[in-house]
Each structure stands twice: as C-alpha cells, then as structure tokens.
Amino acid sequence: MRPRPVWLVVLATALPMFMATLDNLVVTGALPVIRTELGGSLETLQWVVNAYTLAFATLLLTASGLGDRIGRRRVFVGGIVLFTAASAAAALSTDATTLILARAVQGVGAAAVMPLSLTLLAAAVPPARRALAIGIWGGVSGLGVAVGPLVGGAVVDGLAWQWIFWLNVPFGVLAVPLALVVLRESRGPDRRLDPLGLLLSAVGVLAVVYTVVRADAEGWGSARTIGGLVLGAALLVGFTAWQRRAAAPLLPLRLFRSRGFSAANATAVGFSFGMFGAVFLLAQFLQVVQGLSPFEAGLRTMPWTLAPMVVAPIAGILTGRVGPRPLVAAGMVLQAGALAWLAAVTTVDVSYGTLVPPFLLAGVGMGLTFAPIATAVITGVSDADHGKASGANSTLRELGVALGVAVLTAVFTANGSYAGGQAFVDGLVPAVWIAAGVVAVGAVGALFLPGRRPTPVAVEPPVVPVPA
Structure with a gap:
C-alpha cells in the first residue's frame, strides 16, 4: 500500500485532538450561561468540567493499552464516535x-483519542519526516487552545451554549471516515490483556485526580484529602509492583530506562503544572480585575494562544536537525521567564500593552515545547512501545494539569480572594511566581533530553511470573 501524504495523515490524527482540546476550554467560559439556563449550584456546575477531566485522566493509560491489544485505529475511531455522540447528548441536555x-x-x-493520535501518526509517517509531522500535528492541535477562549467567550456573550457541543458533530462525522481511509491498523506486541494493571492504574489515577480536584474545597490538611492521596499513591505503587511481574504489562517499566522518555515525562509534568495552572488564574484576571467580557479577554490572550500554532511546526522541523534538548530547554526557559515577568508587572491597573510581550514570550515557549517533547517520548523507545509511551505521557501531563490548577488555586486562596481587584492580584502574584519556579525546574529536566539521535530502548521479552 502506498504511503499516505503527510498532510493527510496529520489531518486524520490532529482533527479529533482539536475537537477534544477545543471542547474542554470552551466549556469553562460557558459555565455562567449554562448555570442561568439549567440551574444548579456552583459546585454542581463545576462537575461539568470535572466529570470530563476525571474520566479523561483516569482512562488514558487504559485506552492506549486496549489499543495495543485490539487495534489502535479501532480504539481511536471508537473514541471519536463516542465523543461525537456524547457531544450531541450534551447539547440536548435539559438539566x-x-x-x-x-x-x-x-x-x-477523548481518552481514546489523545494518546493514540500520536501513536498512529508516528506509525503512518516515515522516521525521516516524523519530527516535521509531529510539529504540524502540534500546531493543528494547538488551534483548539487558540480559539477555545474566543468560542467560549462568544457563547457567554450571547450565543446559545448548546453550540459549543453541536460544533463537534460535523467534525466527528468527517473525522471517522478520514481515519478509516487514511490510517492503517496497528497493534502492540502484547495481545493479552492486563486486567489487574488496568484496574490498579485506573482507580489509582482516579483517586489522585479526584482528591486533587476536591482538595481546595475539602482543605489540603483534611482527612479526606490525605486519605484520598494515600489511597491513590498506594494503588499506583501496587500498579508499579505488578508491572514488574505481569506477563503482558500495561506499562513496561523498562521504558523508563530510556533517558529521553524519562526526561520528557518529567519535563512535561513541570510544563503542565506551571503553565496550565497559571493560565487558569491569569485568564480570570482579565475579567475579574479588568472588567473585560469573556470574548474580549479571549481576544487579548491571542498573542499567547496563537504563537504555538506558528512556532510548533517550525520546532518540529528543527527537532530532526538539532534534537529535542535545545528546543525544549529554550522553550521552558522562555515560559518560566514569561511567567516571572507577568508576576512582576501584574497590578490592578496594569495596561494591556505591558502584558503583550510576556504573553508572546510564553506562546513562543509553548510552541518550542509541544512537538519536541512528543518527539522525545516516542523516539526514545521502540516502535512497538509507542502506544504505551504515549499513554503514559498523556496520563502524566493530565496529572500535572490537575495538580497545577489545584495547588496554585490553593496558593491563590491563601493569599487573596475574589472580593475585589486588589484581593485577586494579591492571590494571583504569588501563585504565578510558584508556577514560574516549577517551569524553571522543568527546564533543568529538559537538559537531560537526548541529543539529535536518541537510541531506542531494546525490546526485551516480558518476565513471566513464577508461582510462589
């Protein structure tokens, strides 16, 4: 079979990613309208966001494991169909x-789409063009980040909230046949399921993410929070121990022998924690403190959100020439500097012109980080392990996002409040300083990424457990 054009493969894998990214961001901005029309308490409506986050983060590793066993394209397409049908159901909701x-x-x-998108892309593109393809994929996927605040703002400012979900339906209808025609079916080397691994990983991640999401309301020192974190940690330790013994492990621990894989994941956690935790608060600053409408706030963040679309494809091209290390390190340094800049200049009456340079700097840094990290994750392991590697990376990134939002919100609450503009800034500034520090630590981790030609980890036979 003749290889498909790179642009067509990128479109088939990135379009579903665009749907999932766009939908997650626009819902946050549309919550006020949804609350007015459907009613319910503020805590109830928070679950409109949290229900998606919990299901998504919990099942990422499970979905990638199932893809290895029963077919990656099959699970990927199934995820698109499920996401599209659920979007229609959300639009038709009356309560x-x-x-x-x-x-x-x-x-x-979305959990089936996210990790398998990168795996299918890597399998469909020759290694020589893989970095470029991942760069374009990152730019297209980043479009959801760019237009999400705008679409959400337009909904809040007067459009029917149902359209944030109806928009997914035509994308899904197009994405399913495109994936079936363009992408080839592939599987991992392990065809047996790991039911205990699936259970331990899913429940462990669920316990951690749920506890972190609820920690600000329950209190970080409460018995429920401590108990939930201990339970989640115990289950994940049990998962790790089982993976050492399992005949067909869901996540082979030998992957972490790859310096590129380990460093990329550590850097991705720091990136997700710092940047997305800070964005969660900074996006509110423009509305709560400066009195802008959601749509106006979305427009003003465009220097930040549009830059990755331009920079990510360029970074993808450069990754094949210079390797991921210098690009990711530079991107993380730019992002840490941008956050520190924002923390230093943010006041109640700061002008928009003062915010544009750090916004742009942060966007360029994100563009330099997206594609090279994805490249480092999969090129540091064998082709047969791409699905497992992508699933692990997606799970860790989502844990970083959840932790970043929760921890930085707790810092914000300890130092400020929503009582007024100055109170908001008093909480925002220390939270953004901490975000800058976490991203800076991630920049140090990026120095351990491989050079231009990372060596894949050799595939070893699984260790069959010996009965006691």
Whole structure:
C-alpha cells in the first residue's frame, strides 16, 4: 500500500485532538450561561468540567493499552464516535445532571483519542519526516487552545451554549471516515490483556485526580484529602509492583530506562503544572480585575494562544536537525521567564500593552515545547512501545494539569480572594511566581533530553511470573 501524504495523515490524527482540546476550554467560559439556563449550584456546575477531566485522566493509560491489544485505529475511531455522540447528548441536555453524565462520556472518548493520535501518526509517517509531522500535528492541535477562549467567550456573550457541543458533530462525522481511509491498523506486541494493571492504574489515577480536584474545597490538611492521596499513591505503587511481574504489562517499566522518555515525562509534568495552572488564574484576571467580557479577554490572550500554532511546526522541523534538548530547554526557559515577568508587572491597573510581550514570550515557549517533547517520548523507545509511551505521557501531563490548577488555586486562596481587584492580584502574584519556579525546574529536566539521535530502548521479552 502506498504511503499516505503527510498532510493527510496529520489531518486524520490532529482533527479529533482539536475537537477534544477545543471542547474542554470552551466549556469553562460557558459555565455562567449554562448555570442561568439549567440551574444548579456552583459546585454542581463545576462537575461539568470535572466529570470530563476525571474520566479523561483516569482512562488514558487504559485506552492506549486496549489499543495495543485490539487495534489502535479501532480504539481511536471508537473514541471519536463516542465523543461525537456524547457531544450531541450534551447539547440536548435539559438539566445539569444529564449534562454532567454526557461530559463524563466525552472524557472517555477523548481518552481514546489523545494518546493514540500520536501513536498512529508516528506509525503512518516515515522516521525521516516524523519530527516535521509531529510539529504540524502540534500546531493543528494547538488551534483548539487558540480559539477555545474566543468560542467560549462568544457563547457567554450571547450565543446559545448548546453550540459549543453541536460544533463537534460535523467534525466527528468527517473525522471517522478520514481515519478509516487514511490510517492503517496497528497493534502492540502484547495481545493479552492486563486486567489487574488496568484496574490498579485506573482507580489509582482516579483517586489522585479526584482528591486533587476536591482538595481546595475539602482543605489540603483534611482527612479526606490525605486519605484520598494515600489511597491513590498506594494503588499506583501496587500498579508499579505488578508491572514488574505481569506477563503482558500495561506499562513496561523498562521504558523508563530510556533517558529521553524519562526526561520528557518529567519535563512535561513541570510544563503542565506551571503553565496550565497559571493560565487558569491569569485568564480570570482579565475579567475579574479588568472588567473585560469573556470574548474580549479571549481576544487579548491571542498573542499567547496563537504563537504555538506558528512556532510548533517550525520546532518540529528543527527537532530532526538539532534534537529535542535545545528546543525544549529554550522553550521552558522562555515560559518560566514569561511567567516571572507577568508576576512582576501584574497590578490592578496594569495596561494591556505591558502584558503583550510576556504573553508572546510564553506562546513562543509553548510552541518550542509541544512537538519536541512528543518527539522525545516516542523516539526514545521502540516502535512497538509507542502506544504505551504515549499513554503514559498523556496520563502524566493530565496529572500535572490537575495538580497545577489545584495547588496554585490553593496558593491563590491563601493569599487573596475574589472580593475585589486588589484581593485577586494579591492571590494571583504569588501563585504565578510558584508556577514560574516549577517551569524553571522543568527546564533543568529538559537538559537531560537526548541529543539529535536518541537510541531506542531494546525490546526485551516480558518476565513471566513464577508461582510462589
């Protein structure tokens, strides 16, 4: 079979990613409208966001493992179908409970799309053009980040909130046949399921993410928070121990012998924690403190959100020439500097012109980070392990996002509040300083990424457990 054009492969794998990214961001901006029309408490409506996040983060590793066993394209397409159907159900919801259930199902579909998108892309593109393809894929996927605040703002400013979900339906209808025609089916070397590994990983991640999401409301020192974190940690330690013994492990621990894989994941956690935790608060600053409408705030963040679309494809091209290390390190340094800049200049009456340079710097840094990290994750392991590697990376990044939002919100709450502009800034500034520090630590981790030609980890036979 003749190889498909790179642009067509990128479109087939990135379009579903665009749907999932766009939908997650626009819902946050549309919550006020949804609350007005459907009713419900503020805590109930928070679950419109949290239901998606929990299902998504919990099942990423499970979905990639199932893809290795029963077919990556099959699970990927199934995820698109599920996400599209759940989007229609969300648009038709007449109460908050139904909407929350639909959002949870969307999260399940997105969990099948996210890790397998990169795996299928890597399998369909020759190694010589893989870095370029991943760069374009990152730019297209980043479009959801760029237009998400704008679409969400337009909804809040007067459009029917149902359209944030109806928009997914035509994308899904196009994405399914495109994936079936363009992408080839592939599987991992392990065809047997690891049911205990699936259970331990899913419940462990669920316990950690749920506890972190609820920690700000429950209190970080409360018995529920401590108990939830201890339970999640115990389950994940049990998962790690089982993976050493499993005949067909869901996540072979030998992958972490790859310096590129380990360093890329550590850097990705720092990136997700710092940047997305800070964005969560900074996006609110423009509305709460400066009185802008959601749409106006979305427009003003464009220097930040559009830059990755331009920079990511360029970074993808350069990755094949210079390797991921200098690009990711530079990107993380730019992002840490941008956050420190924002923390230093943010006041109640700061002018928009003062914010544009650090916004742009942060966007360029994100563009330099997206594609090279994805490249480092899969080129540091064998082709047969791409699905497992991508699933692990996606899971760790989502844990970083959840931790970043929760921890930085706790810092914000300890130092400020929503009581007024100055109170908001008093909480925002220390939180952004901490975000800058975490991203700076991630920049140090990026120095351990491989050079231009990372060596894949050799595939070793699985260790069969010996009965006691």
